[in-house]
Amino acid sequence: MNVPDDLLYTESHEWIKREGDKIRVGITDHAQAELTDVVFVELPKIDRQANAKEAIAVVESVKAASDIYAPVKGTVVEANKALEADPGLINREPFGQGWLFVLKIDNPDDLKNLKDAAAYKKQIGG
Protein backbone atom coordinates (compact mmCIF):
# COMPACT_ATOMS: atom_id res chain seq x y z
CA MET A 1 0.00 0.00 0.00
CA ASN A 2 1.34 3.39 -1.02
CA VAL A 3 2.12 5.76 1.89
CA PRO A 4 4.15 8.75 0.60
CA ASP A 5 6.86 9.89 3.02
CA ASP A 6 6.32 13.62 2.43
CA LEU A 7 2.73 13.67 3.77
CA LEU A 8 1.13 13.73 7.21
CA TYR A 9 -1.73 11.44 8.21
CA THR A 10 -4.67 11.11 10.58
CA GLU A 11 -5.95 8.07 12.39
CA SER A 12 -9.12 8.41 10.30
CA HIS A 13 -7.11 7.89 7.08
CA GLU A 14 -6.87 11.41 5.70
CA TRP A 15 -3.58 12.57 4.21
CA ILE A 16 -2.32 16.13 4.66
CA LYS A 17 0.04 18.06 2.44
CA ARG A 18 1.33 21.32 3.83
CA GLU A 19 1.26 24.27 1.37
CA GLY A 20 2.43 27.31 3.38
CA ASP A 21 -0.40 28.36 5.72
CA LYS A 22 -2.74 25.93 4.01
CA ILE A 23 -3.11 22.18 3.89
CA ARG A 24 -4.41 19.99 1.08
CA VAL A 25 -6.42 16.99 2.30
CA GLY A 26 -7.44 13.71 0.74
CA ILE A 27 -7.93 10.09 1.76
CA THR A 28 -5.15 7.54 1.68
CA ASP A 29 -4.60 4.70 -0.75
CA HIS A 30 -5.43 2.32 2.09
CA ALA A 31 -8.72 4.15 2.74
CA GLN A 32 -9.83 4.14 -0.88
CA ALA A 33 -9.07 0.42 -1.13
CA GLU A 34 -11.11 -0.23 2.00
CA LEU A 35 -14.02 1.91 0.81
CA THR A 36 -14.13 0.28 -2.66
CA ASP A 37 -15.45 2.15 -5.72
CA VAL A 38 -16.25 5.73 -4.77
CA VAL A 39 -19.48 6.83 -6.46
CA PHE A 40 -20.36 10.12 -4.78
CA VAL A 41 -18.54 12.87 -2.91
CA GLU A 42 -20.11 15.61 -0.82
CA LEU A 43 -17.63 18.48 -0.60
CA PRO A 44 -17.49 21.17 2.10
CA LYS A 45 -18.62 24.69 1.25
CA ILE A 46 -15.95 27.34 0.72
CA ASP A 47 -15.40 29.53 3.82
CA ARG A 48 -16.75 26.83 6.11
CA GLN A 49 -14.91 26.84 9.41
CA ALA A 50 -14.17 23.52 10.99
CA ASN A 51 -12.63 22.23 14.17
CA ALA A 52 -10.14 19.40 14.23
CA LYS A 53 -11.89 16.03 13.81
CA GLU A 54 -15.12 17.66 12.63
CA ALA A 55 -16.84 15.79 9.78
CA ILE A 56 -16.90 18.15 6.80
CA ALA A 57 -17.14 15.92 3.74
CA VAL A 58 -18.68 12.57 2.81
CA VAL A 59 -17.24 9.96 0.50
CA GLU A 60 -19.72 7.32 -0.64
CA SER A 61 -18.81 4.00 -2.14
CA VAL A 62 -21.21 1.47 -3.60
CA LYS A 63 -21.38 -0.06 -0.12
CA ALA A 64 -21.48 2.81 2.35
CA ALA A 65 -21.13 6.49 3.20
CA SER A 66 -18.03 7.57 5.14
CA ASP A 67 -17.36 10.88 6.88
CA ILE A 68 -14.17 12.77 6.12
CA TYR A 69 -12.78 14.92 8.94
CA ALA A 70 -10.90 18.21 9.11
CA PRO A 71 -7.44 17.11 10.33
CA VAL A 72 -6.91 20.39 12.21
CA LYS A 73 -8.83 23.60 12.89
CA GLY A 74 -9.19 25.81 9.82
CA THR A 75 -11.29 27.33 7.04
CA VAL A 76 -12.13 25.69 3.74
CA VAL A 77 -10.64 27.69 0.87
CA GLU A 78 -10.86 25.18 -1.98
CA ALA A 79 -12.85 22.03 -2.79
CA ASN A 80 -12.10 19.61 -5.58
CA LYS A 81 -15.07 20.11 -7.90
CA ALA A 82 -13.63 17.57 -10.34
CA LEU A 83 -14.79 14.85 -7.93
CA GLU A 84 -18.43 15.73 -8.53
CA ALA A 85 -18.17 14.60 -12.14
CA ASP A 86 -15.61 11.86 -11.56
CA PRO A 87 -15.64 10.52 -7.99
CA GLY A 88 -13.54 7.55 -9.14
CA LEU A 89 -10.51 9.89 -9.12
CA ILE A 90 -10.29 9.06 -5.41
CA ASN A 91 -9.73 5.39 -6.25
CA ARG A 92 -7.39 6.02 -9.18
CA GLU A 93 -5.28 8.86 -7.77
CA PRO A 94 -5.89 9.13 -4.02
CA PHE A 95 -2.76 11.26 -3.48
CA GLY A 96 -3.09 13.26 -6.71
CA GLN A 97 -6.17 14.38 -8.63
CA GLY A 98 -8.34 12.71 -6.00
CA TRP A 99 -7.67 15.36 -3.31
CA LEU A 100 -10.76 16.61 -1.46
CA PHE A 101 -10.28 20.11 -0.08
CA VAL A 102 -7.78 22.78 1.01
CA LEU A 103 -7.95 24.26 4.50
CA LYS A 104 -6.37 27.52 5.63
CA ILE A 105 -5.16 26.49 9.04
CA ASP A 106 -5.48 28.52 12.23
CA ASN A 107 -2.33 27.33 13.91
CA PRO A 108 0.56 25.47 12.21
CA ASP A 109 1.46 23.97 15.60
CA ASP A 110 -1.71 21.86 15.32
CA LEU A 111 0.02 19.83 12.61
CA LYS A 112 2.33 18.40 15.27
CA ASN A 113 -0.57 16.23 16.43
CA LEU A 114 -0.69 14.38 13.11
CA LYS A 115 1.09 11.17 12.21
CA ASP A 116 4.09 10.87 9.96
CA ALA A 117 4.28 8.21 7.25
CA ALA A 118 6.02 5.71 9.51
CA ALA A 119 3.39 6.02 12.23
CA TYR A 120 0.56 5.73 9.72
CA LYS A 121 2.16 2.69 8.09
CA LYS A 122 2.31 1.09 11.50
CA GLN A 123 -1.36 1.89 12.11
CA ILE A 124 -2.50 0.14 8.91
CA GLY A 125 -0.18 -2.76 9.49
CA GLY A 126 1.95 -2.16 6.43
Next chain:
Amino acid sequence: MTESATKKTALYDEHVNLGAKMVPFGGWLMPVQYTSIMEEHQAVRKNVGMFDISHMGQFIVEGKDARAWLNTMLTNNVEKLDVGQGQYTFLLNDKAGIIDDLIAYRIDGTRFLLVVNASRADEDLAWLKKHARGDVKIESRSANFGGVAIQGPRIGELLVNLPERNHIVDLEIDGMPISMARTGYTGEDGVEVFFQNSDASKFWNKVLEKGKELGLKPCGLGSRDTLRLEMCYPLNGSDLSPERNPIEAGLGFFVDLTKPQFIGREILLKTKESGPRERLVPFKMKDKGPPPRPHYSVFQNSERIGEVTSGTLSPSLNWGVGMAYVSTPQAKIGTQIEIEIRGQKFPATIEKKPLYKK
Protein backbone atom coordinates in the same frame (compact mmCIF):
# COMPACT_ATOMS: atom_id res chain seq x y z
CA MET B 1 -22.01 -6.06 10.24
CA THR B 2 -19.85 -6.28 13.32
CA GLU B 3 -20.46 -9.89 14.19
CA SER B 4 -17.44 -12.06 14.83
CA ALA B 5 -17.09 -14.22 11.75
CA THR B 6 -15.04 -17.29 12.28
CA LYS B 7 -16.26 -19.66 9.61
CA LYS B 8 -14.37 -19.99 6.35
CA THR B 9 -15.73 -21.62 3.22
CA ALA B 10 -13.72 -24.29 1.40
CA LEU B 11 -12.83 -21.56 -1.11
CA TYR B 12 -11.38 -19.15 1.47
CA ASP B 13 -7.76 -19.66 0.36
CA GLU B 14 -8.72 -19.16 -3.29
CA HIS B 15 -10.27 -15.79 -2.42
CA VAL B 16 -7.25 -14.68 -0.45
CA ASN B 17 -4.89 -15.79 -3.23
CA LEU B 18 -6.93 -13.76 -5.71
CA GLY B 19 -6.50 -10.69 -3.50
CA ALA B 20 -10.12 -10.49 -2.37
CA LYS B 21 -11.13 -8.13 0.40
CA MET B 22 -12.71 -10.40 3.01
CA VAL B 23 -15.55 -9.25 5.26
CA PRO B 24 -17.81 -10.91 7.84
CA PHE B 25 -21.23 -11.86 6.48
CA GLY B 26 -23.81 -14.09 8.13
CA GLY B 27 -21.15 -15.57 10.40
CA TRP B 28 -18.73 -16.26 7.54
CA LEU B 29 -15.67 -14.54 6.15
CA MET B 30 -16.63 -13.81 2.58
CA PRO B 31 -15.12 -11.87 -0.34
CA VAL B 32 -16.83 -8.49 -0.80
CA GLN B 33 -14.82 -7.77 -3.93
CA TYR B 34 -11.72 -8.95 -5.78
CA THR B 35 -10.91 -5.90 -7.91
CA SER B 36 -13.94 -3.61 -8.04
CA ILE B 37 -17.65 -3.98 -7.35
CA MET B 38 -18.39 -2.01 -10.53
CA GLU B 39 -16.24 -4.25 -12.72
CA GLU B 40 -17.58 -7.43 -11.17
CA HIS B 41 -21.15 -6.19 -11.61
CA GLN B 42 -20.53 -5.45 -15.29
CA ALA B 43 -18.84 -8.83 -15.82
CA VAL B 44 -22.09 -10.50 -14.76
CA ARG B 45 -24.32 -8.21 -16.83
CA LYS B 46 -22.14 -8.47 -19.97
CA ASN B 47 -20.20 -11.74 -19.78
CA VAL B 48 -20.22 -14.05 -16.81
CA GLY B 49 -19.15 -14.00 -13.14
CA MET B 50 -18.68 -16.57 -10.40
CA PHE B 51 -19.66 -16.15 -6.74
CA ASP B 52 -18.83 -18.35 -3.78
CA ILE B 53 -22.18 -19.24 -2.20
CA SER B 54 -20.77 -21.91 0.11
CA HIS B 55 -21.90 -19.91 3.12
CA MET B 56 -25.53 -20.65 2.25
CA GLY B 57 -27.17 -23.44 4.20
CA GLN B 58 -27.99 -26.69 2.43
CA PHE B 59 -30.57 -28.99 4.00
CA ILE B 60 -31.74 -32.38 2.82
CA VAL B 61 -35.33 -33.20 3.77
CA GLU B 62 -36.13 -36.80 3.18
CA GLY B 63 -38.88 -39.34 3.86
CA LYS B 64 -42.21 -40.71 2.78
CA ASP B 65 -43.98 -37.69 4.27
CA ALA B 66 -41.40 -35.08 3.23
CA ARG B 67 -43.48 -33.56 0.43
CA ALA B 68 -46.74 -33.26 2.36
CA TRP B 69 -44.98 -31.99 5.47
CA LEU B 70 -42.86 -29.39 3.65
CA ASN B 71 -46.05 -28.09 2.13
CA THR B 72 -47.23 -27.19 5.64
CA MET B 73 -43.91 -25.44 6.44
CA LEU B 74 -43.38 -23.40 3.26
CA THR B 75 -45.60 -20.81 1.57
CA ASN B 76 -45.25 -21.91 -2.06
CA ASN B 77 -46.86 -25.12 -3.26
CA VAL B 78 -44.37 -27.97 -3.02
CA GLU B 79 -46.91 -30.33 -4.64
CA LYS B 80 -46.45 -28.45 -7.90
CA LEU B 81 -42.77 -29.39 -8.12
CA ASP B 82 -41.78 -32.06 -10.61
CA VAL B 83 -38.74 -34.14 -9.82
CA GLY B 84 -35.73 -31.94 -10.56
CA GLN B 85 -37.65 -28.68 -10.20
CA GLY B 86 -37.10 -25.86 -7.71
CA GLN B 87 -39.18 -22.95 -6.42
CA TYR B 88 -38.62 -19.78 -4.43
CA THR B 89 -40.53 -19.90 -1.16
CA PHE B 90 -40.75 -18.64 2.42
CA LEU B 91 -40.42 -20.15 5.87
CA LEU B 92 -42.71 -18.21 8.20
CA ASN B 93 -43.11 -17.95 11.96
CA ASP B 94 -46.46 -18.24 13.75
CA LYS B 95 -47.15 -14.56 13.05
CA ALA B 96 -46.49 -15.04 9.33
CA GLY B 97 -43.23 -13.10 9.74
CA ILE B 98 -40.42 -14.17 7.47
CA ILE B 99 -37.84 -16.44 9.09
CA ASP B 100 -36.17 -17.02 5.76
CA ASP B 101 -36.57 -16.98 2.01
CA LEU B 102 -35.15 -20.00 0.25
CA ILE B 103 -35.24 -22.25 -2.78
CA ALA B 104 -36.72 -25.73 -2.37
CA TYR B 105 -35.63 -28.27 -5.01
CA ARG B 106 -37.35 -31.62 -5.42
CA ILE B 107 -34.50 -34.09 -5.96
CA ASP B 108 -36.63 -37.21 -6.30
CA GLY B 109 -39.89 -38.68 -5.06
CA THR B 110 -39.06 -38.36 -1.39
CA ARG B 111 -36.05 -36.06 -1.21
CA PHE B 112 -35.75 -32.26 -1.22
CA LEU B 113 -32.81 -29.86 -1.12
CA LEU B 114 -33.41 -26.54 0.65
CA VAL B 115 -30.90 -23.74 0.05
CA VAL B 116 -31.21 -21.09 2.75
CA ASN B 117 -29.51 -17.88 3.87
CA ALA B 118 -26.28 -18.26 5.84
CA SER B 119 -27.35 -15.96 8.65
CA ARG B 120 -30.62 -17.86 9.22
CA ALA B 121 -29.44 -21.43 8.64
CA ASP B 122 -29.32 -22.42 12.34
CA GLU B 123 -32.68 -20.84 13.06
CA ASP B 124 -34.27 -22.44 9.99
CA LEU B 125 -32.99 -25.87 10.95
CA ALA B 126 -34.22 -25.54 14.54
CA TRP B 127 -37.66 -24.38 13.36
CA LEU B 128 -37.96 -27.20 10.84
CA LYS B 129 -36.86 -29.83 13.33
CA LYS B 130 -39.19 -28.50 15.99
CA HIS B 131 -42.15 -28.96 13.66
CA ALA B 132 -41.14 -32.27 12.07
CA ARG B 133 -43.98 -34.78 11.81
CA GLY B 134 -44.28 -38.27 10.36
CA ASP B 135 -41.63 -39.95 8.25
CA VAL B 136 -39.38 -36.95 7.71
CA LYS B 137 -35.65 -36.63 8.24
CA ILE B 138 -34.06 -33.18 8.18
CA GLU B 139 -30.33 -32.90 7.86
CA SER B 140 -27.98 -30.02 7.26
CA ARG B 141 -25.17 -30.90 4.87
CA SER B 142 -23.71 -27.37 5.05
CA ALA B 143 -20.55 -28.45 6.84
CA ASN B 144 -19.53 -30.75 3.98
CA PHE B 145 -20.98 -29.01 0.95
CA GLY B 146 -20.23 -25.76 -0.82
CA GLY B 147 -21.41 -24.05 -3.93
CA VAL B 148 -20.89 -21.35 -6.50
CA ALA B 149 -23.25 -19.23 -8.57
CA ILE B 150 -22.09 -18.76 -12.16
CA GLN B 151 -24.14 -16.00 -13.71
CA GLY B 152 -24.19 -14.01 -16.91
CA PRO B 153 -25.36 -14.04 -20.53
CA ARG B 154 -22.37 -16.08 -21.72
CA ILE B 155 -23.15 -19.03 -19.42
CA GLY B 156 -24.07 -21.18 -22.42
CA GLU B 157 -20.56 -20.78 -23.82
CA LEU B 158 -19.06 -21.90 -20.52
CA LEU B 159 -21.21 -24.91 -19.63
CA VAL B 160 -23.09 -27.41 -21.73
CA ASN B 161 -26.18 -29.43 -20.83
CA LEU B 162 -27.70 -26.64 -18.77
CA PRO B 163 -30.85 -27.73 -16.97
CA GLU B 164 -34.11 -25.95 -17.73
CA ARG B 165 -34.92 -22.77 -15.86
CA ASN B 166 -35.50 -23.46 -12.13
CA HIS B 167 -34.50 -27.10 -12.57
CA ILE B 168 -31.65 -28.99 -10.96
CA VAL B 169 -29.66 -31.94 -12.31
CA ASP B 170 -26.97 -34.19 -10.91
CA LEU B 171 -23.90 -34.35 -13.14
CA GLU B 172 -20.32 -35.41 -13.04
CA ILE B 173 -17.66 -32.98 -14.22
CA ASP B 174 -14.06 -34.21 -14.27
CA GLY B 175 -14.91 -36.90 -11.77
CA MET B 176 -16.62 -34.41 -9.46
CA PRO B 177 -20.24 -35.22 -8.60
CA ILE B 178 -22.17 -31.94 -8.63
CA SER B 179 -25.73 -30.67 -8.64
CA MET B 180 -26.40 -27.88 -11.11
CA ALA B 181 -29.48 -25.67 -10.83
CA ARG B 182 -30.61 -23.06 -13.35
CA THR B 183 -31.28 -20.49 -10.66
CA GLY B 184 -29.64 -17.32 -9.39
CA TYR B 185 -29.85 -13.97 -7.67
CA THR B 186 -28.63 -11.60 -10.37
CA GLY B 187 -31.36 -11.40 -13.01
CA GLU B 188 -29.02 -12.93 -15.56
CA ASP B 189 -29.15 -16.41 -16.97
CA GLY B 190 -26.93 -18.71 -14.97
CA VAL B 191 -26.56 -21.63 -12.63
CA GLU B 192 -25.93 -22.44 -9.01
CA VAL B 193 -23.67 -25.44 -8.57
CA PHE B 194 -23.39 -27.46 -5.37
CA PHE B 195 -20.45 -29.76 -4.64
CA GLN B 196 -18.61 -31.47 -1.83
CA ASN B 197 -16.09 -29.27 -0.05
CA SER B 198 -13.29 -31.61 -1.15
CA ASP B 199 -14.01 -30.64 -4.78
CA ALA B 200 -14.50 -26.92 -4.17
CA SER B 201 -11.08 -25.63 -5.19
CA LYS B 202 -10.80 -27.92 -8.18
CA PHE B 203 -14.20 -26.87 -9.48
CA TRP B 204 -13.58 -23.17 -8.81
CA ASN B 205 -10.25 -23.15 -10.62
CA LYS B 206 -11.57 -25.15 -13.53
CA VAL B 207 -14.34 -22.60 -14.11
CA LEU B 208 -11.95 -19.66 -13.70
CA GLU B 209 -9.60 -21.20 -16.27
CA LYS B 210 -12.32 -22.08 -18.74
CA GLY B 211 -14.06 -18.74 -18.31
CA LYS B 212 -11.00 -16.62 -18.93
CA GLU B 213 -11.64 -16.19 -22.63
CA LEU B 214 -15.26 -15.26 -21.91
CA GLY B 215 -14.28 -12.45 -19.56
CA LEU B 216 -15.40 -14.40 -16.49
CA LYS B 217 -14.54 -12.73 -13.21
CA PRO B 218 -14.70 -13.96 -9.64
CA CYS B 219 -17.33 -11.76 -8.01
CA GLY B 220 -17.89 -10.79 -4.39
CA LEU B 221 -20.83 -9.97 -2.17
CA GLY B 222 -20.63 -6.31 -3.19
CA SER B 223 -21.70 -6.96 -6.76
CA ARG B 224 -24.05 -9.72 -5.64
CA ASP B 225 -25.90 -7.03 -3.68
CA THR B 226 -26.00 -4.42 -6.49
CA LEU B 227 -27.09 -7.05 -9.04
CA ARG B 228 -29.94 -8.35 -6.88
CA LEU B 229 -31.10 -4.87 -5.94
CA GLU B 230 -31.37 -3.80 -9.60
CA MET B 231 -33.73 -6.77 -10.01
CA CYS B 232 -35.59 -5.95 -6.74
CA TYR B 233 -34.79 -9.37 -5.31
CA PRO B 234 -35.09 -9.02 -1.53
CA LEU B 235 -32.23 -9.59 0.91
CA ASN B 236 -33.25 -11.23 4.17
CA GLY B 237 -32.14 -9.13 7.11
CA SER B 238 -32.53 -5.94 5.05
CA ASP B 239 -35.79 -6.12 3.10
CA LEU B 240 -37.22 -9.13 4.89
CA SER B 241 -37.47 -9.79 8.62
CA PRO B 242 -39.56 -11.69 11.18
CA GLU B 243 -41.65 -8.50 11.51
CA ARG B 244 -42.57 -8.49 7.80
CA ASN B 245 -44.70 -10.94 5.87
CA PRO B 246 -44.49 -11.87 2.16
CA ILE B 247 -47.60 -9.85 1.26
CA GLU B 248 -46.09 -6.66 2.70
CA ALA B 249 -42.90 -7.49 0.86
CA GLY B 250 -44.84 -7.66 -2.41
CA LEU B 251 -43.97 -11.33 -2.84
CA GLY B 252 -47.44 -12.84 -2.62
CA PHE B 253 -46.70 -14.63 -5.89
CA PHE B 254 -44.66 -17.13 -3.86
CA VAL B 255 -47.45 -17.80 -1.39
CA ASP B 256 -50.18 -20.26 -2.28
CA LEU B 257 -53.16 -19.34 -0.11
CA THR B 258 -55.26 -22.07 -1.76
CA LYS B 259 -53.23 -24.66 0.16
CA PRO B 260 -55.36 -25.91 3.07
CA GLN B 261 -52.70 -25.39 5.69
CA PHE B 262 -49.25 -23.92 6.27
CA ILE B 263 -47.67 -21.92 9.08
CA GLY B 264 -48.74 -18.30 8.80
CA ARG B 265 -51.64 -18.93 6.42
CA GLU B 266 -54.46 -17.46 8.55
CA ILE B 267 -52.58 -14.23 9.19
CA LEU B 268 -51.67 -13.89 5.52
CA LEU B 269 -55.33 -14.32 4.57
CA LYS B 270 -56.20 -11.47 6.92
CA THR B 271 -53.36 -9.30 5.61
CA LYS B 272 -54.53 -9.94 2.09
CA GLU B 273 -58.11 -9.06 2.96
CA SER B 274 -57.45 -5.88 4.92
CA GLY B 275 -54.37 -4.89 2.93
CA PRO B 276 -50.97 -4.52 4.58
CA ARG B 277 -50.16 -1.33 6.50
CA GLU B 278 -46.96 -0.89 4.52
CA ARG B 279 -45.54 -2.24 1.30
CA LEU B 280 -42.04 -2.79 -0.01
CA VAL B 281 -41.55 -0.73 -3.16
CA PRO B 282 -38.61 -0.02 -5.46
CA PHE B 283 -37.69 3.61 -6.09
CA LYS B 284 -35.31 5.63 -8.17
CA MET B 285 -33.77 8.98 -7.26
CA LYS B 286 -34.93 11.85 -9.45
CA ASP B 287 -31.58 13.61 -9.73
CA LYS B 288 -27.98 12.66 -9.66
CA GLY B 289 -26.87 12.91 -6.05
CA PRO B 290 -25.97 10.86 -3.01
CA PRO B 291 -27.15 7.25 -3.23
CA PRO B 292 -29.93 6.12 -0.86
CA ARG B 293 -28.98 3.82 2.01
CA PRO B 294 -30.76 1.47 4.41
CA HIS B 295 -32.61 3.25 7.28
CA TYR B 296 -32.94 6.60 5.52
CA SER B 297 -36.41 8.04 6.09
CA VAL B 298 -38.96 8.35 3.29
CA PHE B 299 -41.19 11.45 3.22
CA GLN B 300 -44.13 12.78 1.27
CA ASN B 301 -45.36 16.33 1.83
CA SER B 302 -43.16 16.54 4.95
CA GLU B 303 -44.89 13.50 6.46
CA ARG B 304 -42.70 10.49 7.22
CA ILE B 305 -44.23 7.57 5.34
CA GLY B 306 -41.54 4.91 5.48
CA GLU B 307 -37.97 3.75 5.58
CA VAL B 308 -35.39 2.58 3.06
CA THR B 309 -34.31 -1.05 3.49
CA SER B 310 -31.84 -1.34 0.59
CA GLY B 311 -30.12 1.35 -1.40
CA THR B 312 -27.09 1.85 -3.57
CA LEU B 313 -25.81 3.43 -6.70
CA SER B 314 -26.94 1.08 -9.45
CA PRO B 315 -23.82 0.28 -11.49
CA SER B 316 -25.93 -0.52 -14.58
CA LEU B 317 -27.90 2.72 -14.45
CA ASN B 318 -25.21 4.83 -12.77
CA TRP B 319 -28.04 6.17 -10.62
CA GLY B 320 -29.28 5.96 -7.04
CA VAL B 321 -31.91 3.26 -6.50
CA GLY B 322 -33.39 1.40 -3.57
CA MET B 323 -36.30 -0.32 -1.92
CA ALA B 324 -38.35 0.99 0.98
CA TYR B 325 -41.35 0.09 3.07
CA VAL B 326 -43.88 2.89 2.66
CA SER B 327 -47.43 3.19 3.93
CA THR B 328 -49.81 1.43 1.56
CA PRO B 329 -51.86 4.41 0.30
CA GLN B 330 -48.65 5.99 -1.04
CA ALA B 331 -47.11 2.73 -2.26
CA LYS B 332 -48.10 3.22 -5.89
CA ILE B 333 -46.00 3.23 -9.02
CA GLY B 334 -45.23 6.78 -10.06
CA THR B 335 -45.72 8.28 -6.59
CA GLN B 336 -43.30 11.10 -5.83
CA ILE B 337 -41.46 10.64 -2.55
CA GLU B 338 -38.46 12.18 -0.84
CA ILE B 339 -35.51 10.43 0.72
CA GLU B 340 -33.86 12.19 3.66
CA ILE B 341 -30.09 12.03 3.35
CA ARG B 342 -28.03 13.74 6.06
CA GLY B 343 -30.86 16.10 6.93
CA GLN B 344 -31.65 17.07 3.35
CA LYS B 345 -34.57 15.74 1.29
CA PHE B 346 -33.97 14.40 -2.21
CA PRO B 347 -36.84 13.63 -4.61
CA ALA B 348 -37.44 10.08 -5.82
CA THR B 349 -40.14 8.15 -7.68
CA ILE B 350 -41.70 4.80 -6.83
CA GLU B 351 -41.00 2.49 -9.75
CA LYS B 352 -42.13 -0.80 -11.18
CA LYS B 353 -40.03 -3.94 -10.64
CA PRO B 354 -37.34 -4.51 -11.78
CA LEU B 355 -35.33 -1.31 -11.52
CA TYR B 356 -33.05 -2.44 -14.33
CA LYS B 357 -34.21 -3.96 -17.60
CA LYS B 358 -32.02 -5.05 -20.48
